[in-house]
Structures are given as structure tokens and as C-alpha cells.
Amino acid sequence: MLVPALVGLALLVLPAVALLVRAPWATLGQRLASETVLDALRVSVTSALLATAISLLLGVPLAWLLTASDTWPAVWRRLLRAVVTVPLVLPPVVGGIALLYLLGRNGLLGRPLDAALGVTIPFTLAAVVIAQTFVAMPFLVLSVEGALRGVDRGLDDAAASLGASRWYAFRRVTVPLVAPGVTAGAVLCFARALGEFGATITFAGTFPGRTQTLPTSVYLAQQSDPESAVAISLLLLAVGVGVLLLLRDRWLTTGAR
Amino acid sequence: MSGGGLSARLRVTRGSFALELDLDVAPGEVVALLGPNGAGKSSALGALAGLLPADGSRVVVDGHVLDGYGLDGYGLDGYGLDGPGADDGPVVRVPARDRRVGTVFQDHRLFPHLTALENAAFGPRSRGVRARAARELALVELRRVGLASLAGRRPSELSGGQSQRVAVARALAADPRLLLLDEPLAALDAEQRPAVRAALADVLQEVRVATLLVTHDPVDAVALADRVVVLEEGVVVQRGTPTEVLTDPHTSYGASLTGATVWTPTESSATGRGARALLPGGLTVSSTRPLADGPARVSVPVEAVTLVGLGGLGGFGDQAGDAGRARQSGQARNDGPGEPAGGAPHVPIPAHVVSVEQRLSRLAVTVVTDQGSLSAVAELPLATADGARLRRGDRVGLLLDPGRVTIA
Numbered sequence: 001m002l003v004p005a006l007v008g009l010a011l012l013v014l015p016a017v018a019l020l021v022r023a024p025w026a027t028l029g030q031r032l033a034s035e036t037v038l039d040a041l042r043v044s045v046t047s048a049l050l051a052t053a054i055s056l057l058l059g060v061p062l063a064w065l066l067t068a069s070d071t072w073p074a075v076w077r078r079l080l081r082a083v084v085t086v087p088l089v090l091p092p093v094v095g096g097i098a099l100l101y102l103l104g105r106n107g108l109l110g111r112p113l114d115a116a117l118g119v120t121i122p123f124t125l126a127a128v129v130i131a132q133t134f135v136a137m138p139f140l141v142l143s144v145e146g147a148l149r150g151v152d153r154g155l156d157d158a159a160a161s162l163g164a165s166r167w168y169a170f171r172r173v174t175v176p177l178v179a180p181g182v183t184a185g186a187v188l189c190f191a192r193a194l195g196e197f198g199a200t201i202t203f204a205g206t207f208p209g210r211t212q213t214l215p216t217s218v219y220l221a222q223q224s225d226p227e228s229a230v231a232i233s234l235l236l237l238a239v240g241v242g243v244l245l246l247l248r249d250r251w252l253t254t255g256a257r
Numbered sequence: 258m259s260g261g262g263l264s265a266r267l268r269v270t271r272g273s274f275a276l277e278l279d280l281d282v283a284p285g286e287v288v289a290l291l292g293p294n295g296a297g298k299s300s301a302l303g304a305l306a307g308l309l310p311a312d313g314s315r316v317v318v319d320g321h322v323l324d325g326y327g328l329d330g331y332g333l334d335g336y337g338l339d340g341p342g343a344d345d346g347p348v349v350r351v352p353a354r355d356r357r358v359g360t361v362f363q364d365h366r367l368f369p370h371l372t373a374l375e376n377a378a379f380g381p382r383s384r385g386v387r388a389r390a391a392r393e394l395a396l397v398e399l400r401r402v403g404l405a406s407l408a409g410r411r412p413s414e415l416s417g418g419q420s421q422r423v424a425v426a427r428a429l430a431a432d433p434r435l436l437l438l439d440e441p442l443a444a445l446d447a448e449q450r451p452a453v454r455a456a457l458a459d460v461l462q463e464v465r466v467a468t469l470l471v472t473h474d475p476v477d478a479v480a481l482a483d484r485v486v487v488l489e490e491g492v493v494v495q496r497g498t499p500t501e502v503l504t505d506p507h508t509s510y511g512a513s514l515t516g517a518t519v520w521t522p523t524e525s526s527a528t529g530r531g532a533r534a535l536l537p538g539g540l541t542v543s544s545t546r547p548l549a550d551g552p553a554r555v556s557v558p559v560e561a562v563t564l565v566g567l568g569g570l571g572g573f574g575d576q577a578g579d580a581g582r583a584r585q586s587g588q589a590r591n592d593g594p595g596e597p598a599g600g601a602p603h604v605p606i607p608a609h610v611v612s613v614e615q616r617l618s619r620l621a622v623t624v625v626t627d628q629g630s631l632s633a634v635a636e637l638p639l640a641t642a643d644g645a646r647l648r649r650g651d652r653v654g655l656l657l658d659p660g661r662v663t664i665a
Contacts, residue, residue, distance in 0.1 A: 157308050158366040160353035162431045164383035172379070176370045 024227040031231040039209040040217040048193035051132035055140045055189045063144035088138045096202025127204035128211050132193035140185035147181020191243040261319045262467040263435050268313040276300050276491040285465035289482035297491040298471045302437050306360050307353035319434040323356050325349035359433030363440040365424040367412040373423045374408035380431025398426035418449040436468040475514040505556050505663045516634050520555040525664050532664035538629025549665035561661035562635035565605050565654040605654025
């Protein structure tokens with residue numbers, strides 16, 4: 001039992017170690033401060049923040065719909081859940097191609113959009129945001145759904161019997177109780193959006209300064225300038241570890257409250 | 258409609274279940290709603306609180322119509338009845354938040370993210386009272402339940418009893434016109450219950466709010482309530498003081514609260530010295546008590562039952578105890594089996610033991626009569642060998658104390 005466990009652990013840990021060992025520590029700052037990397041960082045952070053914001057805006061109501069679907073016929077309930085969960089199991093590249101066929105110049109919605117408004121989405125920052133939202137939103141939805149289910153419906157009755165309006169109860173009871181779950185979901189969603197590669201490169205390309213994100217720039221750098229690729233990878237690794245610490249802290253405090 | 262307190266005609270139907278409960282609770286009065294699971298107690302509370310459908314109910318609290326079902330000839334005190342013709346549907350349904358009906362839930366339902374003080378201040382805050390004033394109101398109620406020192410604690414840091422008291426304080430701080438207590442002690446350990454119950458009794462005594470207490474624990478009813486309403490399968494089967502209901506239960510459920518039994522006679526009548534009932538299987542029972550009102554019944558409290566060995570072997574248990582008590586209460590027990598007692602032939606009724614259980618220092622022996630299959634429970638002192646040797650299937654004689662049996 002122990003040997004396979006250790007092998008598994010090694011498989012998870014050693015790549016990061018290799019990255020740390022092979023990192024060009026001397027030129028790290030310089031490489032990370034290059035225009036390409038700074039541009040990619042800007043595009044990445046902007047798009048991931050936008051994707052998280054959109055996910056919050058659309059995902060929280062979607063999470064509510066999932067909890068409300070309990071009273072639906074089983075077929076519809078399962079269908080809804082499957083639709084929400086598919087992006088989690090779908091290869092992101094497939095998601096990117098699907099988005100192209102929907103919103104591309106000749107896509108289902110893309111063609112009328114282009115014809116009527118002259119708007120083309122693929123290979124723009126908007127495309128980056130849409131691709132990231134598609135892939136990352138389910139993380140937020142499922143996290144918020146869990147939080148909503150965790151709130152005792154009886155508390156609403158208690159609030160009402162004390163004279164609270166629906167809005168007051170929502171503000172003073174529901175929101176504070178689901179807030180930790182929403183925050184955790186948003187952080188998870190942000191991290192996933194920041195690391196998104198497949199859907200982004202398929203649907204938005206990788207134009208420096210416009211649609212090139214950190215992960216896509218790593219991929220390109222790996223072919224021309226491997227040491228820079230390692231440097232950017234370290235940056236992404238640091239962000240990942242940071243998110244994990246943030247989440248752990250979140251979950252610890254909610255557990256104590 | 259005049260005067261304060263609660264005046265309710267609850268009529269709720271859900272599927273095949275129908276609740277039909279008329280209730281009046283005077284200001285300052287505590288009424289216990291007693292009944293088995295599924296009797297409709299929760300439906301009644303929910304309807305009164307405005308949290309469950311009230312269908313065709315009519316609920317008036319302190320002169321305010323909370324649920325008005327248009328009834329012929331009823332004015333609705335200016336609440337929304339728009340003409341004499343509008344008497345065939347619910348005309349008023351005040352939502353829960355505007356009813357001023359406070360509920361202490363069985364599971365307390367404290368807000369887990371708020372302190373005890375913030376929980377108690379929630380009601381006043383909901384109604385727009387400023388934070389500081391609301392906190393003061395909350396503190397008054399926390400002080401009343403003796404928890405002012407724990408005002409800063411969150412529910413997770415409170416014991417079950419403390420959390421129950423915060424729930425009471427929170428309900429009272431909202432200044433209810435009617436207080437509903439839903440099994441307020443059910444969530445507590447048996448050890449905590451007496452102290453919390455006594456504290457609750459003190460608080461209710463002090464605040465004098467019309468209170469409806471739902472419980473299935475007879476001790477709650479005796480300790481807290483002025484009156485008891487027994488509800489079974491959606492209908493009222495008995496009303497009275499706690500003592501009346503527990504000493505003369507009208508139904509098997511009421512009897513089971515004290516371990517007593519109720520038999521249904523085929524015929525009962527008044528006699529010169531009391532009353533007499535004919536039971537299934539040809540048995541007769543007599544009582545020196547006058548024929549009672551209410552549904553036909555023979556109430557047999559545990560104290561009325563004595564077990565004797567068949568064939569004149571004498572009583573089980575401590576002679577100076579059971580038999581002595583029977584003698585004091587006027588039964589001619591010492592006349593011996595077969596001789597007239599209280600004007601009625603007093604013969605031990607043949608029965609057999611179905612179970613023997615220990616209750617503290619006594620043994621509860623359940624027997625079933627050979628004729629009529631009527632069950633009865635007797636208590637014997639634990640410390641007597643002949644009682645302790647009783648086992649399932651043993652044949653015994655059953656003697657009933659005519660001074661303690663009620664016939665109606």
C-alpha cells in the first residue's frame with residue numbers, strides 16, 4: 001500500500017522540484033520583467049478577473065437554479081446538472097472548438113453577429129474571457145451550490161417569524177452564511193481561468209499583447225526560449241500555491257465560525 | 258374577537274389528513290397542545306405562525322385578524338372584507354413576518370454566524386429599531402433568561418440548554434403577541450431538561466404572553482401549562498387542566514402518558530354508589546366515583562391496579578404498600594376475593610402477564626385479561642421476590658380499586 005502511495009506522491013511533487021532545480025535563478029527577474037511576459041501577465045490577470053466576475057454574475061443564479069431544481073422531474077434535474085458539469089470533464093481544446101463553431105465568423109451565432117453588428121469575437125480579449133468563463137464557471141457554480149445547500153432553510157422561517165422581510169433575511173442570514181462558499185468558488189474559478197490553455201489557444205489564439213496569456217506564452221516560449229518558459233512556469237506555480245493557501249485559510253475560518 | 262390572546266379555528270387539510278382544532282389562549286395563559294406524532298401539532302403551529310398553509314382557518318390574536326376565512330355573520334374588524342358577499346374564501350392571510358407571533362423552534366434555529374446578543378436583537382432590527390436600541394432590548398431578554406453573561410457567544414459555543422434560552426430570549430425580544438413553543442425541551446439531554454424547564458416556567462410566569470406549548474412530554478404540560486388540549490389524528494379528544502387530563506385520560510394515548518390504560522365499555526351507567534361499566538368479554542367494573550362526562554370509557558390509572566395470585570394466594574408485592582393503599586382509598590380489598598366490595602362483586606379478574614419492566618424502585622407489570630383481552634399496568638415494589646419472579650405468561654388476578662377508577 002505504502003509503495004504505490006509514495007510513487008504517486010513523487011509523481012505529483014517531483015515535476016515541481018525539477019522546475020525549481022532547472023530554474024534560471026540568476027536571470028529570473030530579468031526574464032519575468034520582459035515585455036512579452038508583462039503583456040501576458042496583464043492579459044492573463046485582466047481576462048481571469050473578468051471571467052471570475054462574469055462567473056459570479058451568472059454562476060450564483062445558476063447555483064441557485066441547481067438547488068431549486070430539486071422539485072423538478074428527475075430527467076430535467078439530471079440534464080441541468082450534466083450541462084453544468086460537462087465543461088469540467090470536457091477537454092478544453094474541444095471547448096475551444098465548440099466555441100469557434102458557435103461564435104466564429106461562420107458560427108451559429110457568430111455569423112449573424114458579424115452581419116448585423118460587425119462584431120467578431122474570435123482572437124480578441126473577449127474570446128479569451130469567454131473561453132476562460134466556459135471552463136472555469138462550473139467550479140464556482142458547484143462551490144456556491146454546496147454553500148447554498150448548507151444553509152438551513154429553517155433559518156428563513158425563523159427570520160420571518162421574527163419580523164424580517166425576505167430581503168432582510170437574505171441580506172442578514174443567507175448572504176453571510178454562503179459568503180465563504182462564494183469566495184472559495186470565486187478563488188477556485190480565478191485560478192482555473194488563469195491557468196486555462198486549450199480553449200483559449202483554440203478560440204482566441206495567442207497574439208502577444210492581445211490574447212497571449214501566461215499559459216499560452218509558456219507554450220510558445222518552450223519552443224524558442226526554454227529558460228523563459230521555466231521562469232513563467234515558476235510564476236504560475238507560485239500563483240497556484242498562493243491560491244491554495246488562500247483557500248485553505250478561507251475554509252479554516254469558515255470551519256471555526 | 259374582543260379581548261386579547263389567541264382565538265383560533267384551525268381547519269387545515271393536507272391529502273387525507275384534516276386538522277380541526279379550536280383553540281383559545283387568554284393573555285398570560287399557557288396552553289399545552291399534547292398529542293402523539295402525526296396528530297397535527299406541527300401543522301397547527303405552522304398555521305398559527307404563518308409558515309404553513311392555513312386553508313380555511315380563522316386566527317385572531319389580540320383582536321388582530323391574522324387569518325380570516327370569511328364566515329357568515331362575522332365582521333372582520335375592518336380587515337379587507339370588501340362586502341357582505343365576500344364570505345366564501347380566505348380574505349386575510351397576514352404573512353409570517355407581520356404576525357407578531359413568536360416561535361421557539363424545537364431545534365432552536367439560532368443564526369450560527371451571529372452572537373447570542375445579535376440573535377436576540379434580530380427581531381427588533383428586522384422591524385427597523387436602531388442598532389443600539391435593539392441591542393438594549395435584546396440584553397433585557399437575555400438577562401431575563403439568565404444569559405446576559407454569554408451575550409458575546411456564538412451558538413456553536415453554547416450548550417443545548419443555553420441555546421434554548423437564547424431562542425426564548427430572541428422570540429421575546431421581537432415582542433410577540435402570541436408565543437409558540439415547539440417541543441422546547443425535546444432537543445435537550447435528560448439531565449439538562451429539569452433545569453431548563455424550571456427556568457422556562459419562571460420566564461413564562463414573568464412575561465405573561467399568551468403561549469401555546471406543543472409537547473408530547475406530560476411533565477412539560479404539568480410544569481408549564483395552565484390548560485391542556487389533547488390532539489389526536491387532527492381532532493381534539495380532551496381539554497382540561499394538566500391534572501384532569503393526566504388523572505382521567507379519555508383515550509389510550511392520554512392514558513399512556515402516565516402508564517395508565519383506558520378501556521372502552523360496551524355499556525356504562527350510574528349506580529347508587531357511583532358508576533358501573535360492562536366491558537367486552539362480559540367483565541364488569543364498578544367505581545365509587547360518579548359517572549363522568551365525556552366519551553364512554555373506563556380509565557384505569559396504575560394506582561388502581563393490584564395483582565393477586567389466583568386461588569386466594571394473596572397479593573403480589575408489599576402488602577403494606579399496595580394493599581394498604583387500596584384499603585385507605587376505601588376499597589374492601591381485605592374482604593378477600595369473591596366477596597362483595599362497594600356493593601359490587603369483587604372477584605380478581607383472570608389475566609396473564611405480558612411484560613415486566615423495572616421503573617426505578619418499582620416493577621411495571623403489564624397484564625392482559627383472559628376475557629376481553631383488556632390490558633392494564635400494575636406497579637409492584639421491586640424488592641419483593643414474588644413480584645420479581647413474575648414472567649411473561651404467568652397467570653394472575655387483577656383487582657381494581659373502585660375509588661380510583663373513572664367510568665364514563
